[in-house]
Amino acid sequence: MYFDAHSDIWTDVTVKREHGEKNVLKNHHLDRLRAGQVEGSIFVIWVERPDIQDYAIRTAQIKQAILDETAECDEVQIVHTVAEMKQARDAGKFYIWIGIEGMAAIGDDVSKVDEYYNFGCRHGMLTWNEKNLLGAGAATGLTDGLTEAGKNVVKRMQQLGMLVDTSHLNEDGFWDIVDVATAPIIASHSNCRALCDVPRNLTDEQLRAIRDLDGVVGLNSFTPFVHATKAKQTVEQLAKHADHMINIMGIEHVGCGFDFFEFCTPDVVGTMTDDPELSVAGMKDCSEIYKLFQCFDKLGLTKREKELIARENFTRVLEKTVG
Template sequence: MSEIVPVFDGHNDFLLRLLRDPDSRDITWLTDTGQGHLDLPRMRAGGFAGGFFAVYIPSPKAHDDPNFEAIMRNPPFVLPLPEEIPFAAALPVAMKMVGHLLWMEREGSLSICRSVADIRAAMAGGKIAAILHFEGAEPIDPDLDALHVWHSLGLRSLGPVWSRPTAFAHGVPFAFPSSPDTGDGLTEAGKRLVKECNQLKIMLDLSHLNEKGFDDIAALSDAPLVATHSNAHALTPSSRNLTDRQLAVIRDSDGMVGINYATGFLRADGIAETFAGFDPVMRHLDHLIETLGETRVGLGSDFDGATIPSDMGDVAGLPRLIDAMRAHGYDEALIAKLAHENWLAVLERTWGG
């Protein structure tokens, strides 16, 4: 295995693991328990230098909910959209998750970054460089007062939706095969949210957003268009993946896409089961690079939120992915762009210097 390349990653759900087991957060973060995809020792072993740490509000589960994971292993399927979560219900959950990230910073091994200079300093100092990201805007009120509160706490990236409706937009259902054109565009509150995020220099994440909402943000936003963890619809026709038309819009905005390791968004058959090797990852990377260009593609793992390739295993397997890129013919300059340089560049274009 060659020298470890630093990786800056577009999306992880580690904070959700801490939400579900807060009493063990020191063990979950600081020791290699072999559980999930992420912890500090495995991050360091794999070269994980930082990334977007998502605050995601889980939908309440009923006793009669279907087994969604089993359904996604047996396409075709269309999963129903969960119901909208009210702001008052989402707010305390988000507070707990942000509190966990602040604890990780106080512990001393992670830094919450508000600028690219912060990211570079954290990476140089051996700390995990974390961006506070909301995967769904449920913890924000339609008047946007809470947006300013969260911004003051470090929020620098926001997806208006997960795959359910919010006061601002409509998410795509998990469906295969399916177009992302599944519903209405932004609400009036959503249009105000886009403009306010532009003013505050909060990056807008297009992952999980339906096509009409995507087009509304593209028309309204003055920032680069970014999808932190999405793949190519032309190769895997999932509702969660981006069409070539959408990729061209992102390219023309000088934005970027982080490739998602979720197997159901990588496999041509849409089956959400793991696989050996990295061939589907390479096919999606090739397509994204061909469509977007070498400077607009990165990694957006979905660690701790998805079934990933077995040869990756967890974050400690990142060097195996990098070696697969080399074997595929990518040179060191391109690998560095994909691994971290492109993310830092698009954040500079979004946040400023």
């Protein structure tokens, strides 16, 4: 069984509900997730078209869609603690941690972090690809670190018991988080810059910093972060990212954060679907996660080591940070 630390499914739920659909999780997602042996995930609140949408308004719309959707679907359970997660799993429910992918909606009002927490969020990223009043995303190309508000958001998140996620943040902001963190941090869906030199991936120094805070990095199947050459955007190459992480950080700090896009359509993500092959060849969606773990067999990983990557490393970090 697998735990996926990053999915944008809430956005798909919101868009489909706006088109009049109900029970989106049951009708479009749960069968596929279960077939792929995904037992639970972090589903993030992600403002999918910031070029045409107001962050605060869209965030509120997605939150309402979450409430409406989960009220209809008794096959899923929103969880807030690891104990709740285990209870949901034992009950045969698909468990969901609510996360935030970018906090532009709060401006620089640190107190609004509590509103996320009270809604049920136990995970968060300060930015998506944009610059906001907390920091700058990796895609901006900026060297701005976190603002004072951004640093205080990190502190408040860890005080409350929210998992701080550095994926999408630029490198200067990353190091600011490392400086203020008092609990493990993660990069939920990032790969290794040594194997694919893009800003969204992590340097070996960053990987070691996450290790030193007892955090985890989730392997990302999104093709531009796997290899610059199309022919090498494969599940085998993704396994090489895992191997590199293991060599740099140790097996206890590698997990899954696949960022699958198989459900996305142009009305969800605009031009991001121009390339139909957004997930690595050989692992097109969650139904083929097992193929990555077959690659791990070829790397010589033991059953126990594969279990750590599949779910237990992230479970450890959630237990330490969220409870």
